[in-house]
Amino acid sequence: MQKLNFPDFSFRFKNSENKVLVFDEIRKKFIVLTPEEWVRIHVVQFLIQEKNYPKSLINVEKVIKINGLVKRYDVVVFQPNGNIFLVVECKQTNVLINQTVFDQIARYNLTLKADYLMVTNGLNHYFCQMDFEKESYLFLNDIPNYNLIVK
Template identity: 70%
Template sequence: MQELNFPKFIFRFKSNENKVSIFDGIRKKFIVLQPEEWVRQHCVHYLIHQKKYPKSLINVEKELKVNGLSKRYDIVVFDTDGSIHLIVECKSFNIKIDQTTFDQIARYNLTLNASYLMVTNGLNHYYCVMDFKQERYQFLEDIPDYKPSGDDN
């Protein structure tokens, strides 16, 4: 698999019927290793090990309704109060991130109302903070590290 622009992480793999699977610690099961899943698992490990987000606040590949249509988000990180802190849209490393990708995550955010957005193909990462008053997002250098609610340090 393609080397990605994330720190090195240790993953669990298994092979079955000529298919390699990777263990997803959030969903607690092995998932067939496709390019987008490779990016998703790196991103989950990045959020847990680098940004210190608790596993218990992370959700992976769940369905949501956007304008009456069923869609699936890649990664959502909740705040302890149940609100959504971050949405991550993962693309395969061979897909270029463009305005269409940002339009997709912005549509999802109309439903989810996350404070932060992240778009990655494993090679390039883009981070945004939402400005709900101006109805736009502002690009950041990185997403913030985890800070428990009420921790103002």
């Protein structure tokens, strides 16, 4: 798999039925290693190892309903009080991060109401803080570490 713009993390792999699988610590199972999954597992390790978010507050690939349509978010981080702190949209490396991708995560966030958004293709990362009063987002250089969000 392609080297991503994240620190080096170690992963557990196995082969099954001519497919490479990678162990997902959050889902606690092996997942088929697709280009998007490669980005997603790096994001999870980034959140755990670099930003100190507890695994217990991270959720991966869950179904949500938006305007009657069933969608799946990539990664969500909860606050200890149960509110959603961060939504992450992962794309494979050959997907350009453009307005369409931001529109997608913004639609998800109409339902999820997270304070922060992250969009990444593994090479380029974009971080935003929501301003719900102005219905806009402010681009940031990074997202806060976990110890800064605990209230």
